Amino acid sequence: MAPLSIALVDDYEVVVQGLAAMIRSYRERVQVVELDANADVARDVDIALYDSFANPQGDSSQVRDLVANPRIGRTIVYTWNFDSERISRAFDNGADGYISKGLSATRLVDALESVHRGDQKVHQLGDGSVRIVAGDWPGREEGLTHREAEVLALITQGLSNAEIAERSALSINSIKTHIRSCYRRIGVTTRTQAVLWGVSHGFVPDRSRQTLDHA
Known part of the structure; x- marks a missing residue:
């Protein structure tokens, strides 16, 4: 099976670069083909992963724009925020998946594949799970x-x-x-x-x- 093509989306280049580095070891399963810092996704991709760092949440117009982009197969919100109302609003907004930023790289890749298949939309830390702080950010x-x-x-x-x-x-x-x-x-x-x-x-x-x- 060909690896999933991914566009990483956030307003900060250091954030998308850090996320790309986090999943670099899984190139046989997911390939990051575009990094978009405050720019539209321009290539055909299976998934646009929307990082919520310093961005509006999943119910925002930014997510609606990703959902409406014909080049994007599925739009996934990548966030720390897991209150039920925000999750519901993100899906009402057209998001295809909702993934916790606390997942390890392995579990993140598993979640991306699961959402792409249509198996499970929400992936978050279970009770007692270790919260991973991965990727990068300014400061x-x-x-x-x-x-x-x-x-x-x-x-x-x-x-x-x-x-x-x-x-x-x-x-x-x-x-x-x-x-x-x-x-x-x-x-x-x-x-x-x-x-x-x-x-x-x-x-x-x-x-x-x-x-x-x-x-």
């Missing part, structure tokens, strides 16, 4: 966690705390906690300083498309 080398980086990315984009809560599916109190922790890690005390730090450290969304050719 990781500076010690920011995935969630802190996501919050800082949204601050850099100019979103308010309420808008960040809606975008990330976190509570306002959680947002404030992540902001305080993030500020300590990067050595700032104000939102303006945080934005300036973010702009100079790769937290402005990219716009690029990279097509990958495989032998």
Whole structure:
């Protein structure tokens, strides 16, 4: 059986590059043929994997655009957020699958194949499963966690705390906690300083498309 062709979609090139590296060892089963940072999918692919890092969730217009793209076979949301309402809204939006970012690379590839076959749409961590933090994100080398980086990315984009809560599916109190922790890690005390730090450290969304050719 030919490997599934995949387009990885997020507004940050470091995120899609990190995700591509995560599944690179499974080329006989899935081949990443396009990396799209804030750009439309331009090649025919079996799956568009929509990473929710600093992006609207599965009920967004971005996902609807992917679903409507005739070049894409199936659209899958890749996220930390698993409340039942958001899952339902993503499927109402036309998404074909909903996969946890906490899965290992092996389980992620299994899930991609399962959704493509139409076997199981939702793949998440079971009770007692180890939560994997894989891939890459801006600020990781500076010690920011995935969630802190996501919050800082949204601050850099100019979103308010309420808008960040809606975008990330976190509570306002959680947002404030992540902001305080993030500020300590990067050595700032104000939102303006945080934005300036973010702009100079790769937290402005990219716009690029990279097509990958495989032998």
